[in-house]
Amino acid sequence: MNNVTLRVYSFIDSLQPQLASYLATSSQGFLPIPGDACLWIEVAPGMAVHRLSDIALKATNVRLGQQVVERAFGSMEVHYRNQSEVTSAGEAVLREIYADVENRMACRVAWKEIIRAITPDHATLINRQLRHGSMLLPGKSMFIFETEPAGYIVYAANEAEKAAHVTLVDVKAYGAFGRLIMMGSEAETAQAMQAAERAIANINARATA
Secondary structure (H helix, E strand, C coil): CCCCEEEEEEEECCCCHHHHHHHHHHCCCCCCCCCCEEEEEEEECCCHHHHHHHHHHHHCCCEEEEEEECCCCEEEEEEECCHHHHHHHHHHHHHHCCCCHHHCCCCEEEEEEEECCCCHHHHHHHHHHCCCCCCCCCCCEEEEEEEECCCHHHHHHHHHHHHCCCEEEEEECCCCCEEEEEEECHHHHHHHHHHHHHHHHHHHHCCCC
16 A cells, blocks of 8 residues: 555554543543553555555454544544554554554644633634534633644644643544644643644654655
8 A cells, every 4th residue: 555645643652531431422432541552643645544444444453432533634543542552553544554653744823822711602602613622711812723634633632632631622533634622721721732743743754745
């Protein structure tokens, strides 16, 4: 499979409680739990993700939590309590497509912003649109973050949750762009944004595409 483009290869050593719970509520496969190691892979063309999921599952004990096939891209999420199982699954996928981690696409931050003291009308509208995370409360600050490719947003969300006392409202890791919404105090959302930016910088330090 040397015609497959590695768009995202994002390893998470330990899923944080809120993100693990969010992924579990939206998962179509096996549910992750806090502390699981996790690997998010996105490739093009999209249909290639079926073969890559099959290889990862047959080579290791990982569980398939998510698989999304879109018109242009395909994404998969595998997880397991043992980090070595997850890294071995990733290595099997990389061998199949003749790629290294360094061949993954670099990540572009398409948007980042903190909106302070959210109004009740704004909070209500967002809460009516979103169903899997926590509700956005009026008066809190809202941290929004958008990445391209989409799958990198999961790593950014996990690092932001590690670094700050924020509440996860929404994370969307597939499509053209990945989107993250978190809520907290002005200081905590600023800290979360810094952590998300550091996460993306870390990804780009090992990307060549």
